[in-house]
Amino acid sequence: MIKAVDRVLDHLTMYRLVLYYLMVLLVAAFAFSFVKLVPHDPLALAFTTALALAASWITNKAFELVFEIPANNESVYITALILALILDPVAATDLKGVGAIVFASVWAISSKFIFAVGRKHLFNPAALGVALSALLLDRPATWWIGGSLWLLPFVLVGGILVVRKLRRLDLVATFVIAALLTILATTERSLYGDTLRETVSSSPLLFFAFVMLTEPLTAPTTRWSRIAFAAIVGVLFAPNVHIGSFYLTPELALLAGNLFAYAVGPKGRFVLTLERIERSAIDSYDFIFRSPRGLAFEAGQYLEWTLGLNRSDNRGNRRYFTIASAPTEATVRVGVKFYPQSSAFKRELMTMKPGSRIHAAQLAGNFTLPAKRETKIVFLAGGIGITPFRSMLQYLLDREEMRPIVILYGTETQQDIAYRDVLGAARRKLGVRTIHAVARDAVRGQYPGYIDERLIRLAVPDFPERTFYISGP
Structure with missing residues (x-):
């Protein structure tokens, strides 16, 4: 059974899996709302989802044209669906509510371009959108997706698949343990049982951990910095943690963690220019790129590569490929094997000519040489x-x-x-x-x-x- 699940996961990118996960949650919530198992009007839920999608897509398209960055529609849809799942649904007649949804959506997408260094955004987009909505419009996120016991199985099963795909059990486990310990430390001992049940079954803890915390572009890439990041967010996530009279919220906890992740992680996104293509074996080619600035990495690490695709397939327009060049070489090399039924990404890659550009980010990986030279x-x-x-x-x-x-x-x-x-x-x-x-x-x-x-x-x-x-x- 586990091998069958892994085979399915292998054919999905992380972004496509998260997108499907969020779609299932929304469909389930929509169905349950008809029988009053979710306390929201189904029409309001449908309208809010459509509004968040439209506002997010339009904003992203505008910035894409200005900054000339390849579109990744999956991440736009993911951000919009997250907002629909954590902000209270509104009716079309609620003009203030409509404005709040549009405001959160616009700022969530804008943050990827405005709050960015080296074309890499600093903050989780959905977290920043709802934080600004709460601070400036007094329309905070209610995280209603975490408050329904009927939706909990969907949150749990889909979340486990995401964590398995990303191999981020250490991240999620550290966050959950840190959050629960902090919650218990700030709660009366006589209320421990009720507090734990409420936290696990009727709070944003699990959805936040599976979807928000694991967002790869704003989380650290190395193991120990990832664990420290999860612990920091977990402590700040606890509802009783406050600074004076100011109480933190899940989104503010994540934004604080994002600052830590930026401080300890690789900086920026690279725009690489194709210099030449070399054939390394039958059906295998090396794409050799020039970088406008030095790329510091360890031999054996990998990058996330992004191409602008006119028509994508179910694997999207991003891939993780090992850097085949050495840190001592002046160019950046990636080796790719092509098959008769290659993905849309690989087909687009094969059309590249010298001078074509590709975007690379998320330098990561522990598959590196041991520190001790004598290790066999x-x-x-x-x-x-x-x-x-x-x-x-x-x-x-x-x-x-x-x-x-x-x-x-x-x-x-x-x-x-x-x-x-x-x-x-x-x-x-x-x-x-x-x-x-x-x-x-x-x-x-x-x-x-x-x-x-x-x-x-x-x-x-x-x-x-x-x-x-x-x-x-």
């Missing part, structure tokens, strides 16, 4: 999964740094072997052995078949002493 390593790569190892090997070559590394590289055919030049240079100059496991047309000196236990025992007899890095299918 095995790089176990399948197909295009060799890209992070290309980055590491080129980095070691440029630094003339020798490490005890063995590479096991599995491919279907000889033509699928990528980066022969770097692998060869690593063997000659650094003494790094590469053992090729070729499934269909192995030649002398190669292992016929796939990487398996027998190959590992033959090629790496001291495998219990080594750290294995595994990348690829």
Whole structure:
């Protein structure tokens, strides 16, 4: 069952999964509102959702034209649906209510462009929109989505899928624990039971954790800074936390956390210009970009890449790709494998010409070389999964740094072997052995078949002493 779920998740981007999750919550809320299980008028809920979507889309389109940034309609729809789920629904005749929804939507989208450094926004858009609505219009978020016991199963199941997709259990768990401990610390002991039940079943805690907290562009990318971020937001999230007579709200807690995330995280978004395309193997190509400013990263890390697509598919216009170049190289390289039925993103990528531009952000990843140079390593790569190892090997070559590394590289055919030049240079100059496991047309000196236990025992007899890095299918 878990493997089947993972296969489904693999075909969805994080943004598309969150979008579907929010749509399911709204449909469920709309259905329950007809039978009074959700205390809102279904027509008001439908109108508010349409209003938030329209205001958000129009605002984003205007800024997109001014700033010449590729549109990511999924994030616009996600922001609008979040606002519809945390602001009280309004009727078309409630002019003040309509103004508040439009105000929150416009500022939520505008914040991505106005409150941005290096084209990377600082604050969670929905959180900023509702915070300004509360402070300036006295129309705070009610977080009604967290107050319905009937919607709790939908919030929980969808949220677990999001966390599984993002691999952010540490983030969510730290936040929930910090929030609950702070809530208990500021509550009378005799009320612990009721407080815990109320917090888990009838508060924004879970929706906030699954949807708002995990928003990747405004959360830290490294593990320990991510945990610190979650703890800070969790403590400030508690309803009894206040500064004098000013009580914090969930959105203000998140905005404070966003400032911390910016302080400890990589700064800005990169606009990269394509310099050339190189073929690395059959159906695999390296796209080599120039950056207007230096990109500081560790070998093995990845970026989120964004393209403007006229027509997207269910995987959207963003992808996470490992940086195949080394930090010591002047250009930024990404290696991509193309299949007969490639996604819209990859089809658009193949149409790029020298001079074309792509946006990159969210530098992250802990798949990096160990700090201790004497650590024994095995790089176990399948197909295009060799890209992070290309980055590491080129980095070691440029630094003339020798490490005890063995590479096991599995491919279907000889033509699928990528980066022969770097692998060869690593063997000659650094003494790094590469053992090729070729499934269909192995030649002398190669292992016929796939990487398996027998190959590992033959090629790496001291495998219990080594750290294995595994990348690829």
